[in-house]
Amino acid sequence: MSQLTPHFADTEPGLTVLAGADSHVIENVTFLCEKVLEPIHDKFGTVRVHDSYRDPGHNAQVGGKTASFHLCIGGHAAVDVDAPAVSMQVLFDWLRLESKLPFDKVIFEKNKAEVPACVHIQIDRLNPPRRQAFIGHTGAATVYTPVEVK
Numbered sequence: 001m002s003q004l005t006p007h008f009a010d011t012e013p014g015l016t017v018l019a020g021a022d023s024h025v026i027e028n029v030t031f032l033c034e035k036v037l038e039p040i041h042d043k044f045g046t047v048r049v050h051d052s053y054r055d056p057g058h059n060a061q062v063g064g065k066t067a068s069f070h071l072c073i074g075g076h077a078a079v080d081v082d083a084p085a086v087s088m089q090v091l092f093d094w095l096r097l098e099s100k101l102p103f104d105k106v107i108f109e110k111n112k113a114e115v116p117a118c119v120h121i122q123i124d125r126l127n128p129p130r131r132q133a134f135i136g137h138t139g140a141a142t143v144y145t146p147v148e149v150k
Helices: 023-044 056-061 088-097
Strands: 003-005 048-051 076-082 105-110 116-124 132-137 145-147
Touching: 003 023, 023 076, 023 088, 023 116, 076 088, 088 105, 088 116, 088 132
Parallel strands: 105 132
Antiparallel strands: 048 076, 076 116, 105 116, 132 145
């Protein structure tokens, strides 16, 4: 077991794939945990990680984009989460409107039936945060609706 940050370890569901991952993958995901997941935990308590690092085969299997931040290439990392204490809409709105966290993109993802699925958060530790927010669908969706970020 590797403790990435105070509240997140590679034994966490959604982070278990980190066991045996390259050191740059661990570094990218740890950065994401430090800069984004820990502050979410501080605000809302428990954070459930649905998905984080994906190897290329798994990424293709789940319909991820070929340049997905979930692949953790370069300084990229991504995570799909929810916080049980609040709705996904509340989490998404806090991230984009109040948090000031250094994310690259945050996406409120819904499934084909328009049911909230997760909040996708991506970060780039090598570049300044773009702080973009969108609403869209899971998988390799091509149409996202941009929404306000403060």
